[in-house]
Amino acid sequence: xxxxxxxxxxxxxxxxxxxxxxxxxxxxxxxxxxxxxxxxxxxxxxxxxxxxxxxxxxxxxxxxxxxxxxxxxxxxxxxxxxxxxxxxxxxxxxxxxxxxxxxxxxxxxxxxxxxxxxxxxxxxxxxxxxxxxxxxxxxxxxxxxxxxxxxxxxxxxxxxxxxxxxxxxxxxxxxxxxxxxxxxxxxxxxxxxxxxxxxxxxxxxxxxxxxxxxxxxxxxxxxxxxxxxxxxxxxxxxxxxxxxxxxxxxxxxxxxxxxxxxxxxxxxxxxxxxxxxxxxxxxxxxxxxxxxxxxxxxxxxxxxxxxxxxxxxxxxxxxxxxxxxxxxxxxxxxxxxxxxxxxxxxxxxxxxxxxxxxxxxxxxxxxxxxxxxxxxxxxxxxxxxxxxxxxxxxxxxxxxxxxxxxxxxxxxxxxxxxxxxxxxxxxxxxxxxxxxxxxxxxxxxxxxxxxxxxxxxxxxxxxxxxxxxxxxxxxxxxxxxxxxxxxxxxxxxxxxxxxxxxxxxxxxxxxxxxxxxxxxxxxxxxxxxxxxxxxxxxxxxxxxxxxxxxxxxxxxxxxxxxxxxxxxxxxxxxxxxxxxxxxxxxxxxxxxxxxxxxxxxxxxxxxxxxxxxxxxxxxxxxxxxxxxxxxxxxxxxxxxxxxxxxxxxxxxxxxxxxxxxx
Amino acid sequence: xxxxxxxxxxxxxxxxxxxxxxxxxxxxxxxxxxxxxxxxxxxxxxxxxxxxxxxxxxxxxxxxxxxxxxxxxxxxxxxxxxxxxxxxxxxxxxxxxxxxxxxxxxxxxxxxxxxxxxxxxxxxxxxxxxxxxxxxxxxxxxxxxxxxxxxxxxxxxx
Numbered sequence: 001x002x003x004x005x006x007x008x009x010x011x012x013x014x015x016x017x018x019x020x021x022x023x024x025x026x027x028x029x030x031x032x033x034x035x036x037x038x039x040x041x042x043x044x045x046x047x048x049x050x051x052x053x054x055x056x057x058x059x060x061x062x063x064x065x066x067x068x069x070x071x072x073x074x075x076x077x078x079x080x081x082x083x084x085x086x087x088x089x090x091x092x093x094x095x096x097x098x099x100x101x102x103x104x105x106x107x108x109x110x111x112x113x114x115x116x117x118x119x120x121x122x123x124x125x126x127x128x129x130x131x132x133x134x135x136x137x138x139x140x141x142x143x144x145x146x147x148x149x150x151x152x153x154x155x156x157x158x159x160x161x162x163x164x165x166x167x168x169x170x171x172x173x174x175x176x177x178x179x180x181x182x183x184x185x186x187x188x189x190x191x192x193x194x195x196x197x198x199x200x201x202x203x204x205x206x207x208x209x210x211x212x213x214x215x216x217x218x219x220x221x222x223x224x225x226x227x228x229x230x231x232x233x234x235x236x237x238x239x240x241x242x243x244x245x246x247x248x249x250x251x252x253x254x255x256x257x258x259x260x261x262x263x264x265x266x267x268x269x270x271x272x273x274x275x276x277x278x279x280x281x282x283x284x285x286x287x288x289x290x291x292x293x294x295x296x297x298x299x300x301x302x303x304x305x306x307x308x309x310x311x312x313x314x315x316x317x318x319x320x321x322x323x324x325x326x327x328x329x330x331x332x333x334x335x336x337x338x339x340x341x342x343x344x345x346x347x348x349x350x351x352x353x354x355x356x357x358x359x360x361x362x363x364x365x366x367x368x369x370x371x372x373x374x375x376x377x378x379x380x381x382x383x384x385x386x387x388x389x390x391x392x393x394x395x396x397x398x399x400x401x402x403x404x405x406x407x408x409x410x411x412x413x414x415x416x417x418x419x420x421x422x423x424x425x426x427x428x429x430x431x432x433x434x435x436x437x438x439x440x441x442x443x444x445x446x447x448x449x450x451x452x453x454x455x456x457x458x459x460x461x462x463x464x465x466x467x468x469x470x471x472x473x474x475x476x477x478x479x480x481x482x483x484x485x486x487x488x489x490x491x492x493x494x495x496x497x498x499x500x501x502x503x504x505x506x507x508x509x510x511x512x513x514x515x516x517x518x519x520x521x522x523x524x525x526x527x528x529x530x531x532x533x534x535x536x537x538x539x540x541x542x543x544x545x546x547x548x549x550x551x552x553x554x555x556x557x558x559x560x561x562x563x564x565x566x567x568x569x570x571x572x573x574x575x576x577x578x579x580x581x582x583x584x585x586x587x588x589x590x591x592x593x594x595x596x597x598x599x600x601x602x603x604x605x606x607x608x609x610x611x612x613x614x615x616x617x618x619x620x621x622x623x624x625x626x627x628x629x630x631x632x633x634x635x636x637x638x639x640x641x642x643x644x645x646x647x648x649x650x651x652x653x654x655x656x657x658x659x660x661x662x
Numbered sequence: 663x664x665x666x667x668x669x670x671x672x673x674x675x676x677x678x679x680x681x682x683x684x685x686x687x688x689x690x691x692x693x694x695x696x697x698x699x700x701x702x703x704x705x706x707x708x709x710x711x712x713x714x715x716x717x718x719x720x721x722x723x724x725x726x727x728x729x730x731x732x733x734x735x736x737x738x739x740x741x742x743x744x745x746x747x748x749x750x751x752x753x754x755x756x757x758x759x760x761x762x763x764x765x766x767x768x769x770x771x772x773x774x775x776x777x778x779x780x781x782x783x784x785x786x787x788x789x790x791x792x793x794x795x796x797x798x799x800x801x802x803x804x805x806x807x808x809x810x811x812x813x814x815x816x817x818x819x820x
Contacts, residue, residue: 410815411815460815462815503812503813504812504813505813532813533813534811534813534814538813559738561808561811561812561813562734562735562736562808563734563735564732564733564734564735565723565725565733565735565761567735568721568723568763568764569738570721570738570740571723571735571736571737571738572737572738572804572808573804573807573808575804576800576804579800580676580742580743594812594813595812595813597807597810597812598807598812601803601807
C-alpha cells in the first residue's frame with residue numbers, strides 16, 4: 001500500500017490517539033514508571049507515560065533520572081521486553097484427567113488479548129520479528145505466540161536518546177524504524193511526527209484528522225534519530241561474527257567469563273528475543289487432575305540440558321555462557337536467518353556483575369581473528385522441519401490404549417498401543433512421540449514398532465514419568481503427541497549394504513529400521529546387525545533377535561559388556577563385533593543408536609572401515625521437551641535435536657558430535 | 663599340518679593377515695595347530711603363560727576370578743584374535759584365565775621359542791610386537807568403554 005505523508009500529533013492530543021486505540025477495541029500497553037524503573041504495563045491514559053524521566057544505564061547499572069523536559073519517551077528502553085505480552089512467562093497448555101485407566105488431555109486455547117503496544121523501539125520491533133520468526137518455525141511453531149503477535153497493533157517510537165549500553169547499530173536493528181510497525185512516532189518537544197506503517201495503523205489515525213507534518217518537523221525527527229546513530233557508533237562490528245564465534249569455541253575466555261557469571265539468567269529473562277521455556281506440571285494429590293503450563297526458562301539454568309538419568313549436556317557455567325552467546329550471535333543465523341541479538345543492551349545493564357556482551361564478543365571473536373573452518377557443515381536437509389510435519393498442531397493429543405505389555409528387562413517394558421489416528425500410524429522409523437500421563441512431564445519415546453493398528457513404545461524406567469509408563473497395564477490409556485522428528489533415511493539405503501549398530505535401549509528406535517529392511521529385503525544388499533548390551537539379562541527383544549540370527553539373509557552378532565561364566569556368547573564392546581570386518585565399507589549405509597560415547601566409537605570404527613560419514617546415521621539424545629523446536633532445551637550447535645533430528649548423519653553433525661558442553 | 667598350510671591358515675587371521683609373506687612364514691614355522699575342547703583352560707590367571715595362541719575358530723573367554731569363586735568374563739576372543747600375549751613379555755605370567763567356551767582351534771606358539779626368535783629376528787619382532795600392541799590397545803580401549811558402563815540403569819549412578 002502507499003503510505004500517506006507524515007502527520008503531526010500535538011502532545012496535548014496524545015489522549016486522542018489513546019482513544020482511537022481504545023475505539024479499535026484495544027488495551028493500550030506501554031512504558032510507565034514502577035518500582036524505580038520504566039516497565040511496559042497497561043496504560044489508562046497518556047498520564048501514565050514516564051513524562052520527564054530518562055534512564056542512565058551502564059554494565060550492571062540502571063537508574064532513573066528526572067529530566068528538565070516533559071517528553072514521554074525519553075527513557076531509553078524499558079526493563080521488560082514486549083515478549084511479556086507476545087510470549088508470556090506463564091501460558092496454560094493442557095488440562096488432563098486420569099480416571100483409572102482412562103485419560104483425557106484437552107488443550108487450553110485462550111483467545112489472545114487485543115493489545116496496542118505503544119512505545120516500541122526499533123530494536124524491539126526487530127526483536128518482535130526475530131522471536132516471531134522462531135515461533136513460526138518448525139513443524140508446528142507456537143500457536144499461542146503467533147496468535148498474540150497477530151492480535152497486537154504496534155505503535156513504534158523512534159529513539160531520541162542513546163543509552164550507553166545501546167548497540168542496535170551493530171546489529172542492524174535500529175535506531176531508525178523502517179518497517180514492521182503499524183504507526184511510527186517521532187517525539188519532538190511539543191508533539192509527535194506520525195508515520196503510518198500499515199493499513200490497520202492508518203485506520204487508527206485517519207479519524208483523528210491530523211494535519212500534515214511540516215518539513216521542518218520531519219527534518220527535526222530525522223536529525224534526532226541520526227544523532228542517536230552517531231552517538232552509538234558501531235561497538236560490535238558484525239561482519240563475519242557468526243564465523244568468528246564458531247572458530248572460537250575453545251577460547252579460554254569462556255572459562256574466564258564463567259568465573260564472573262552467576263548463571264542467574266537475568267540476561268535471558270530481559271532479552272527481548274530469548275524464547276526458551278519449560279513445561280511445568282501441576283496435579284492434585286491423587287494425580288487425577290493435572291494441568292501443564294509453559295514457563296520461561298533459561299539456557300543458563302543448571303538443569304536446562306539435563307536428560308533422564310541425570311546426564312547433563314551443559315554442566316558448567318562456561319558451557320552455558322558459550323551456548324547463550326554463540327546462539328545469539330552465530331547459530332541463530334543458521335536456524336532463523338538473522339542475528340538473535342538486536343543490541344538493546346538490557347543484558348548488559350541487568351547483569352548483576354556487569355558482564356558486557358560487547359566486551360566479551362570483542363575479546364572472544366575479535367575482527368582480527370581468522371574465521372577458521374566452520375566446525376559443523378550444514379546440509380540443505382537440516383535446519384528446517386520435515387515438510388510432512390508442517391501442519392502439526394503441538395497441542396493435539398491422541399489418546400491411545402495399551403493392548404498388552406511385554407517386559408523386556410528388569411527396567412524396560414514394551415507397550416503395545418492401539419490407535420486409529422492416521423498421523424500416528426504414518427510414523428516412520430526413527431520418529432518419536434511425546435507420551436503424556438496426567439501429573440507427569442511428557443517424555444519423548446522412540447517408536448519401536450509401527451503396526452497397522454498402532455505403535456509399540458519400548459520404555460526404560462529412567463525417571464518418574466517413564467517409571468509410571470513402564471508400570472502401565474493392558475487397558476490403560478496414554479496421550480500421544482506426534483509423530484515427531486526426522487526419520488531414519490531407510491530408503492536412501494536401498495541398493496546398498498546395511499549395517500545396524502545398537503547399544504542397550506538404542507535397539508528400540510532401530511527395530512523399525514530392521515523391520516522396514518526385512519519387509520523389502522530384496523532391495524538391499526548384505527544386512528548386518530551388531531547388538532551390544534550391558535549384560536545378558538539386559539538384551540532387548542531376545543526372541544526376535546534370536547529368530548533373526550537364524551535367517552540366512554542377514555548376519556546378527558551380539559556382545560555384552562560383562563557376563564558370568566554361564567554366558568557363552570561374546571563379551572566386550574559392540575565395536576569388537578566389526579572392527580576386524582573385511583566387508584566393503586564404501587557400499588554401506590549404517591544406522592547407529594546407543595549411548596553417545598558408544599556411537600562415537602562405532603562411528604570411528606565405521607569410518608576406518610570406509611563407511612562414508614554422510615552414510616553413517618545416528619540418533620541423538622537431548623532434553624527434548626516440546627518436540628517441535630520451540631522450547632530450546634535440545635539445542636546442539638545449529639540444530640534443535642527434536643526438530644532437525646534426532647536422526648543425523650555424522651557428516652551433518654561434524655565436530656558438534658561428541659563435543660563436551662555443547 | 664604342513665608348514666605351507668599353517669602359513670596359509672595364519673594368513674587368514676586378523677593377526678597374521680597383514681604380516682609380510684616372509685615374516686608370516688618364519689612365524690608359522692614356530693607354530694602348531696591345536697584343537698581345544700570346550701571347557702579347556704588355555705591360560706590360568708597368575709600362572710606362567712606358556713604359549714601365544716591365535717584363534718582359528720571357536721571362542722575363548724578371558725575371565726577374572728572374584729573372591730567367593732564368582733568368575734566374570736571380561737572379554738571373549740574369537741577367530742583371528744589372540745590370547746596369551748603375556749607369553750612374549752617376561753615374566754610371562756597370565757593376566758586372566760582363558761577358557762574355551764566352544765570347541766576351538768588355535769595356532770599355538772611356544773613362549774620360549776617365540777621370545778628367542780623375536781630376540782634375534784628384528785623384522786619378525788617388529789611385526790609381531792606391532793600386532794600385539796594393536797591387540798592390547800584395542801583391549802585397553804574396550805576396557806575403558808566397559809569401565810564407563812554406558813548402558814547402566816539410570817538408577818545406578820556411575
